[in-house]
Amino acid sequence: MSARETILAGIMANQPLSQDLPIIDVSAVIQYDSNLSQFKTVLESIGGKAIDISGWFELQNMVQDDLAAGKRVVNAIAEIASIDPALASLEATELATVQRAYLKGGIAVAENGSIWLDETAMVNRLLPFIAEHLVIVIEAKNIVATMHHAYQQVSSFDTGFGMFLAGPSKTADIEQSLVIGAHGARSLLVCIIP
Amino acid sequence: MSSQANFTHAEAAEQFIADEPRTDWHDDTLWFVREKRDKAANSLPEWEQLRQWASDIKYHGLSNMHQLLVDFEKNAIANGIQVHWAVDGKEHNEIIYKIIQDNQVQRIVKSKSMLTEECHLNEFLTEKGVEIVDTDLGERIVQFRKEAPSHIVLPAIHLKKQDVSETFHKHLGTEKGNNDPQYLTEAARGHLRDKFIASELAITGVNFAIAETGGFVVCTNEGNADMGAHAAKIHIACMGFEKIIPKAEHLGVFLRLLARSATGQPITTYSSHFSKPRAGQQMHIVIVDNGRSRQLGRESFRNSLKCIRCAACFNTCPVYRRSGGHSYHTAVAGPIGSILNPNLDMQANKDLPFASTLCGSCSNVCPVKINIHEQLYLWRQEITKEGMAAKGKTFAMWGMSEVLAHPAIYRMAGKMGRWVVKHLPFLTNNGMNPWFKQREMPEAPKESFRDWYLNNKQK
Numbered sequence: 001m002s003a004r005e006t007i008l009a010g011i012m013a014n015q016p017l018s019q020d021l022p023i024i025d026v027s028a029v030i031q032y033d034s035n036l037s038q039f040k041t042v043l044e045s046i047g048g049k050a051i052d053i054s055g056w057f058e059l060q061n062m063v064q065d066d067l068a069a070g071k072r073v074v075n076a077i078a079e080i081a082s083i084d085p086a087l088a089s090l091e092a093t094e095l096a097t098v099q100r101a102y103l104k105g106g107i108a109v110a111e112n113g114s115i116w117l118d119e120t121a122m123v124n125r126l127l128p129f130i131a132e133h134l135v136i137v138i139e140a141k142n143i144v145a146t147m148h149h150a151y152q153q154v155s156s157f158d159t160g161f162g163m164f165l166a167g168p169s170k171t172a173d174i175e176q177s178l179v180i181g182a183h184g185a186r187s188l189l190v191c192i193i194p
Numbered sequence: 195m196s197s198q199a200n201f202t203h204a205e206a207a208e209q210f211i212a213d214e215p216r217t218d219w220h221d222d223t224l225w226f227v228r229e230k231r232d233k234a235a236n237s238l239p240e241w242e243q244l245r246q247w248a249s250d251i252k253y254h255g256l257s258n259m260h261q262l263l264v265d266f267e268k269n270a271i272a273n274g275i276q277v278h279w280a281v282d283g284k285e286h287n288e289i290i291y292k293i294i295q296d297n298q299v300q301r302i303v304k305s306k307s308m309l310t311e312e313c314h315l316n317e318f319l320t321e322k323g324v325e326i327v328d329t330d331l332g333e334r335i336v337q338f339r340k341e342a343p344s345h346i347v348l349p350a351i352h353l354k355k356q357d358v359s360e361t362f363h364k365h366l367g368t369e370k371g372n373n374d375p376q377y378l379t380e381a382a383r384g385h386l387r388d389k390f391i392a393s394e395l396a397i398t399g400v401n402f403a404i405a406e407t408g409g410f411v412v413c414t415n416e417g418n419a420d421m422g423a424h425a426a427k428i429h430i431a432c433m434g435f436e437k438i439i440p441k442a443e444h445l446g447v448f449l450r451l452l453a454r455s456a457t458g459q460p461i462t463t464y465s466s467h468f469s470k471p472r473a474g475q476q477m478h479i480v481i482v483d484n485g486r487s488r489q490l491g492r493e494s495f496r497n498s499l500k501c502i503r504c505a506a507c508f509n510t511c512p513v514y515r516r517s518g519g520h521s522y523h524t525a526v527a528g529p530i531g532s533i534l535n536p537n538l539d540m541q542a543n544k545d546l547p548f549a550s551t552l553c554g555s556c557s558n559v560c561p562v563k564i565n566i567h568e569q570l571y572l573w574r575q576e577i578t579k580e581g582m583a584a585k586g587k588t589f590a591m592w593g594m595s596e597v598l599a600h601p602a603i604y605r606m607a608g609k610m611g612r613w614v615v616k617h618l619p620f621l622t623n624n625g626m627n628p629w630f631k632q633r634e635m636p637e638a639p640k641e642s643f644r645d646w647y648l649n650n651k652q653k
């Protein structure tokens with residue numbers, strides 16, 4: 001018997017009688033007076049920063065400032081500038097020096113300050129991890145209360161990769177002292193469009 | 195495969211507590227994490243409901259495991275993922291070694307995976323001349339020191355910053371005596387970035403595998419799993435089969451519980467959902483049994499397979515906090531390890547179910563509601579039945595099982611116990627009672643909780 005058959009046969013012989021799945025009643029979970037303010041509060045508590053912006057032009061200005069300061073920035077937001085067609089296939093060695101990446105997030109979650117980014121939004125899977133700093137724009141109307149609400153909208157995984165990103169990378173592996181900027185981004189700025 | 199420790203938990207714990215200030219520090223540090231967990235749990239009015247949902251989803255998963263695995267495999271293959279099956283740790287290691295050889299790769303990074311620890315993958319590959327770089331900061335620290343992780347979420351929790359500083363000075367050339375965590379983390383970041391960028395193959399664990407989509411989710415705070423997986427041209431994800439959950443929407447329940455239970459964070463920084471390899475990449479999943487199907491058949495212990503490895507039971511456990519992870523001499527320490535490891539090898543791990551006060555705190559914090567302390571008690575009975583328990587334990591155990599089986603005797607024994615502690619302290623404070631080692635017996639309360647409750651109810 002192959003390993004697969006052995007394992008599956010062992011499981012078949014040993015699994016208990018089937019028990020139904022529970023019904024997840026989303027109306028029974030926490031609600032916030034304002035998803036927007038809850039999102040901001042939590043994001044700050046996990047090391048991120050939130051600002052309100054009035055339109056895409058503000059992001060264009062930020063990119064211009066970065067470029068003027070000689071920074072290597074990568075833009076993955078079609079609304080502010082065209083996206084470099086080569087970005088999707090850049091390798092780690094080519095992305096290693098990216099100082100700031102601009103990305104557009106999807107659903108955001110008030111209870112934990114996270115933002116859903118799928119592969120379309122990242123353009124290159126490595127980009128949101130390897131960039132030294134991240135700027136992510138979200139729309140206020142896309143902030144939902146909890147993860148249950150979020151999965152009602154992101155349950156399809158057609159793009160091959162996606163993630164909830166919550167704040168900058170961090171570690172507390174040395175004596176439980178929190179250090180921001182472990183292997184991923186050192187900072188996360190979330191720009192919220194009304 | 196199991197560890198062949200030549201010491202018992204009690205012996206190792208005795209060594210650990212010999213350094214009293216360090217033991218206190220370890221105890222306090224973990225208690226601090228436990229308190230953060232409490233705060234996070236209390237912030238959600240539906241916390242208990244969430245735990246029940248999680249427990250029920252997991253039970254549904256265990257009771258439909260065969261079908262869910264078949265579905266998962268089918269969907270994963272349709273997504274372009276190669277699926278492998280391993281009966282035990284040895285097969286798991288050989289599958290990985292074969293992928294390494296077939297692709298002629300040398301530069302390998304690995305993020306945290308307790309399964310690869312359980313299978314002793316690093317040792318296996320080192321013997322074959324293959325070097326793996328652990329990329330989780332805590333794991334890298336213990337790897338440099340040739341130690342095992344002492345905690346499943348906080349691998350280097352047994353070390354102080356001075357220890358890390360010395361280790362990094364030796365291996366990374368950091369300044370001698372610079373103990374600043376920020377500085378040390380920065381040094382590791384630079385060192386590991388080079389490894390990520392050069393890596394050809396990345397190994398990760400799996401937190402949840404979704405039958406409905408054929409994808410899997412990996413949670414980290416550092417971003418190391420993703421740095422490896424998206425930089426390397428080959429990604430191997432390793433999972434025990436119990437990581438399966440039926441549907442993507444169930445992630446809503448588990449991701450709300452996992453980080454809150456583990457560290458008190460509302461969610462980990464990265465919750466990465468992998469479902470297809472990127473263009474030109476190979477993605478493999480190794481599904482491992484290694485005793486799990488046997489545990490599934492043990493009615494008393496099957497619920498231990500619900501575990502999502504949050505380590506809340508470690509952080510709350512008075513024995514873990516004051517004995518350290520290494521005294522459990524297994525990859526997964528703590529209360530849940532003491533249930534899982536006797537299934538892997540009862541003889542080698544017969545001491546572990548006794549490394550508990552049965553206080554029940556573990557069961558109270560467990561996000562999937564595993565009856566941990568009850569299972570520990572049941573393992574003691576099994577082990578004693580097999581004639582494996584240490585002599586002193588057998589005597590106490592016999593008393594315990596009789597007493598717990600009969601509530602009236604239990605209450606009487608409690609009354610007698612309080613009387614004995616009060617009037618004949620030498621009977622409990624002597625060398626015969628192993629509980630007296632390293633501690634003063636507490637003063638006996640004047641009345642038990644039950645007597646107090648009954649008295650006050652009447653008042």
Ligand code: SF4
Pocket residue numbers: 455500501502503504505506507508530556559560561562563564566
């Ligand atoms: S047994 Fe429960 S508390 Fe312990 S690690 Fe597993 S899920 Fe967490």
